[in-house]
Amino acid sequence: MIKASAWSDTLLDTSTVDMAIVFDFGRVVFDWQPEALLRRVLPQRAASLQAAAHWVDQIFQSYQGDWGDFDSGLVEVPALVERIARRTGLDQAEVQAVVDAAPASLTPLPGTVALMERLKAAGRPLYFLSNMPLPFAEHLERTHHFMAWFDGGVFSSRAKVNKPATAIFDHALKQFGLPAEQILFIDDHGPNVEAAKALGWQALQFVGDAGLERELVERGLIV
Template sequence: MSMIKSSAWSDTLLDASTVDTAIVFDFGRVVFDWQPEALLSRVLPRRAATPETAAHWVEQIFQSYQGDWGDFDSGQVEVPALIERIARRTGLDEAEVMAVVDAAPASLTPLSGTVALMKRLKDAGRSLYFLSNMPLPFAEHLERAHPFMDWFDGGVFSSRVKVNKPAAAIFDHALKQFGLPAEQVLFIDDHGPNIEAAKALGWQAVQFVGDAELERELIERGLIV
């Protein structure tokens, strides 16, 4: 589906200095819940039978979203090659790895508090965008599954531009695609290095720790009332 839409700006009582501020959301653990330990406990119950073994296999499979999984996020490797690489590296059966990859997109469930804040921002006339490290099959699933994806005026998935956060190139690409100057953007992400990378490039940025804290921040900035 097309992710680029025109924004319907509305008259509000918000401070004039913030009228043009656009909000850019990360997805994992900000808009969508992501609990890989719970995923592995459900899909690989024999392997991930305890919190300790679940944490072990999370590190082995996802590699802190570097390595094989980082290549998947950046669109450098497709599912069949990813399965083969992870199985060979970890000793898991290919069927086990495939089960994890197949189950992962649906395990990205909306965080209701953040979605409610997004609705308030949209109702206040704010332009919403996203910038997310996300494998292509997962991105396509999210676009199909969630009607609120239509609220976004645009977005960048790492797998479609072949580079991951926190590389400067993906932030530069996002600004060009959105047609925005860095100072006009407020970026919300849960991962500290991504926040620091954005700030170094002149973006406004807030580290996400929860929807209540984000609500306070947005009110203080005059972005919602």
């Protein structure tokens, strides 16, 4: 465990000194509420919670199908809009409005950002591994100062493959230049966590910043 009186003289256990922390983004670092997004952008379509949930399923397809291809960088916005409109019966203008509004709806989660700041102050290398369409990734890179805290990261749209596929984890290891056992991966989606563990990564399922803080303290990664 860490024993220290201040950040500047923190002493790290040799078992954790080289541990890198890898964050998922959606619902871990950034809030993502697609039902609220649709109720705001398509109020006539998503007039109730039930209707909003229906259109979330139709548009995002559990982040597979058309949206999965968008996440993987295999389809660009015009083709995505046309595909979703044709499949769902929505107007192309409606689909375009959702796609255009989505990046700004990814808002930082203050509790996680505060934990990242503490990890950075403790000398922990920070990385990210996120399923994210390219226009959304570029928006986050332009907009948020804490993106500079990361030592590196992988977006699915640039890797051309999504979590939980083995290939994206292998790609991330090469990008980070780290062995699997030197990584603690934090993701809100259980299948992604299990996929990482199967490949030798340490991994936690994110359910909130309070639980994550407890885990990080217990592991001696922050004080």
